[in-house]
């Protein structure tokens with residue numbers, strides 16, 4: 001039993017913290033809210049140069065083959081600065097799926113370019129329902145000529161228009177809730193039969209409804225064995241979800257630090273408001289939740305790396321870290337008083353993301369139902 | 379980073395479980411959060427453990443300990459004992475021995491530690507007074523030096539175990555003129571000593587604690603722990619050990635698992651409870667609170683084994699979370715039962731034999747005793763976050 005970081009993990013943490021504090025301060029998060037891509041290509045390239053995109057991938061495609069624990073060390077730092085980037089959808093989800101299921105040719109074609117920061121790949125799983133797993137997928141892919149034809153509607157596709165490809169999950173067989181029959185396809189977002197409708201999100205990031213209306217995909221762009229996608233996707237998604245937990249924990253730490261610092265300075269009734277017990281108790285409960293969410297997240301990451309049964313702990317981490325970030329962001333703004341709700345204050349960056357991330361990649365209720373299944377149905 | 383216990387630790391855990399299985403009886407099992415050693419059967423149970431050397435693990439050889447040992451041994455032992463509702467060793471070992479080792483005179487260490495490690499003597503912790511609860515430093519019980527003895531006058535309240543203990547670990551006021559934190563000392567007192575009177579107080583679940591009255595009680599001055607008027611420091615250190623060693627998250631996990639089993643086995647209103655979507659969400663939310671508590675507990679354990687580190691912040695977080703978790707768990711559990719939730723013991727219809735009702739009534743105890751939820755939050759805010767005094 002040991003919760004210390006290794007030397008390597010400590011180095012990763014401190015490099016990431018100092019890099020992000022200069023290259024991606026909170027002003028970057030704000031600036032990218034009105035950027036058409038939602039992230040800075042320049043920053044993205046610099047992140048690639050640090051080797052971050054190869055972190056979870058094997059050496060044969062230019063990666064460094066590190067674990068989920070290291071991923072969380074990194075995404076926590078990204079969360080602390082609310083770093084806007086397609087890191088999770090591109091590097092962990094789409095990249096992870098190609099690495100896990102793609103053939104050698106596909107891996108060599110996509111991964112080195114992704115790792116060097118040239119290629120962005122979006123990830124399209126969820127549809128017009130609230131599930132974040134196979135139950136969501138109704139979209140169909142029917143064999144035709146040398147390939148498939150895709151039909152369906154994807155929701156919440158992040159950074160889709162800035163991407164070079166979208167990895168789309170569709171059914172070649174079966175129907176929800178079956179996990180058998182799912183397949184993965186690389187789709188060009190500029191295909192004439194793809195229509196992207198922007199969604200206005202509270203975090204002001206770039207998300208889209210993606211309509212696939214008879215989109216043709218060549219066999220070379222089918223990732224993995226048709227019908228068997230879930231076998232590799234399940235683990236990839238769990239990794240992505242845990243990475244988001246790390247991001248949320250980091251963001252929670254940051255807003256909590258901001259609120260604590262403010263409470264020490266702001267004077268009312270002749271005393272710093274941090275001397276008032278109501279304020280102290282909000283902050284004390286919140287930091288305890290954050291530390292619990294942090295430990296739960298690392299435990300989930302460690303469980304994935306150890307290859308142990310992970311469904312319940314991943315669900316617990318996501319629901320708990322999501323609830324924790326929401327609460328921390330909410331109370332963080334409140335402690336700032338009226339100014340906390342000023343559009344130009346950094347508190348609102350957290351306030352808006354706190355609710356959104358709690359609801360994305362499976363809302364808390366979705367994951368709670370999975371926890372209940374694991375506990376009550378086996 | 380490694381969330382696994384070592385093979386050696388797992389082996390020890392298994393040994394403890396086997397011991398508990400072989401030696402546990404209904405009369406030994408206790409409703410207290412940490413079981414007391416208040417009956418011959420319960421004391422015998424702990425003595426058997428001491429014969430296996432389990433009480434002396436990690437303590438210095440010169441006081442009857444084993445010397446170097448597995449750092450997590452004490453934690454594992456207490457964790458399993460808590461889980462099984464067995465008598466716990468946390469009070470004597472975790473609080474008294476640890477504090478004596480760090481602060482006591484050589485004479486006190488020689489006199490008490492070996493006997494504690496053999497489970498020959500039992501202890502009561504006597505800090506609280508009618509006017510000194512959360513504001514413990516306000517304790518007023520006087521101890522005045524008269525020759526080679528302190529003369530004690532005053533009252534202690536909620537002194538658990540005093541009715542069977544051999545010694546009382548007692549906070550007293552030795553300098554009434556100093557600021558309140560600077561005039562307190564810590565004394566070890568024989569129970570009984572002439573002039574000491576006990577009056578039992580029954581708690582809502584029928585377990586006993588005590589008022590203790592002191593009328594010219596004389597205590598030899600060698601029984602002073604550490605230095606005169608430095609008692610507050612030792613008491614806060616001891617309280618940290620108490621939050622850590624005497625309170626464990628294991629009972630909450632046990633109760634949660636029991637609730638889950640009951641939900642799985644029960645039909646209500648003609649339908650299996652496990653199929654009710656509201657019940658399912660409640661169970662999931664409780665599972666999250668429980669898992670978070672387990673994580674905080676493990677974090678505290680990892681910190682506590684660092685040499686010479688007293689995990690005050692971690693212990694306060696643990697204590698706070700324990701109070702919150704126990705409250706939501708027991709409240710939600712009774713809610714799920716509907717009107718059956720208020721059936722208490724021996725009625726035949728009470729789910730879980732009414733135990734969850736006890737747990738509900740007792741959850742409040744965890745929210746107030748030995749730095750409950752609010753006081754723990756104060757500690758976290760001041761010590762950990764560095765917020766200014768109110």
Ligand SMILES: Cc1cc2nc3c(=O)[nH]c(=O)nc-3n(C[C@H](O)[C@H](O)[C@H](O)COP(=O)(O)OP(=O)(O)OC[C@H]3O[C@@H](n4cnc5c(N)ncnc54)[C@H](O)[C@@H]3O)c2cc1C
Pocket residue numbers: 277502503504505506508510511512513535536537538539581587743745746747748749750751752753756
């Ligand atoms: C069953 C039982 C066993 C016990 N065993 C022992 C024992 O063995 N030895 C021993 O010494 N003591 C023991 N205690 C005493 C216990 O530690 C005290 O009850 C505790 O310290 C609270 O003190 P109090 O009861 O005087 O409540 P008070 O201090 O009067 O508190 C009343 C309420 O006010 C809140 N409060 C007080 N101050 C603050 C503040 N600054 N900020 C916010 N809220 C505050 C408290 O949280 C509580 O809710 C025991 C108590 C019980 C119930």
